[in-house]
Amino acid sequence: MKHVEVEWRYPAQKGECLYCAESGKTIRDFVGELAQGLEAESVKVTFTENPSTRTDTSPLLLINDTPLEEVLEGETIVTGGCPTCTPAIGKKVRFLRTLHYRDKTYLEVPEKVVQQAIRKMADLE
Numbered sequence: 001m002k003h004v005e006v007e008w009r010y011p012a013q014k015g016e017c018l019y020c021a022e023s024g025k026t027i028r029d030f031v032g033e034l035a036q037g038l039e040a041e042s043v044k045v046t047f048t049e050n051p052s053t054r055t056d057t058s059p060l061l062l063i064n065d066t067p068l069e070e071v072l073e074g075e076t077i078v079t080g081g082c083p084t085c086t087p088a089i090g091k092k093v094r095f096l097r098t099l100h101y102r103d104k105t106y107l108e109v110p111e112k113v114v115q116q117a118i119r120k121m122a123d124l125e
Contacts, residue, residue, distance in 0.1 A: 001042045002122045006031050006114070008049045010059040020059050023108060024049050027061065030111040034118060043122040061109055063117045068109065071117040074101030 008027050010020040028047055035045035052060075061068040068074075099106045101113060119125045 001044050003044045003046070004038075004118050004121045005062075005064055006045060006047045006118065007062040007065075008047070008059065009052050009062060010049070011052050023059060026111075027109060027114065031114065031118075034111075034115055038118070038122065038124075041122075041124060043118075043124070045118060061114070063114075064121050066121075068114065068117055069099050069101070071120060072101055072113065074099055 006027070008024050010024060028049065031045060031047045035047070038045055063071045099109070099113070106113065116125065
């Protein structure tokens with residue numbers, strides 16, 4: 001059985017970043033559903049959420065320790081500081097990571113993109 005590990009790493013905060021919290025919940029939910037479906041294809045998918053000790057960086061989705069954008073051969077677009085994290089932690093978050101993949105730019109991580117990355121890491125695509 002193949003194993004794919006999905007990790008949502010986000011800045012540890014004093015307050016709550018709405019973007020980080022909502023994205024983590026959404027990813028957790030759809031990775032859980034996807035994991036059930038992939039068991040039939042002999043793939044075990046696990047999900048972990050880990051607060052980063054660095055509070056000045058943006059959230060990161062890792063698939064088997066590889067950033068999502070690298071798994072899919074997309075690219076990271078770096079924009080200005082996160083307007084939600086910055087006030088929550090009391091200092092400027094230097095950048096907000098977005099994904100540019102197949103001529104589209106995503107601020108939130110879409111389920112279909114994560115599914116493609118998981119399937120690729122499990123050698124199903």
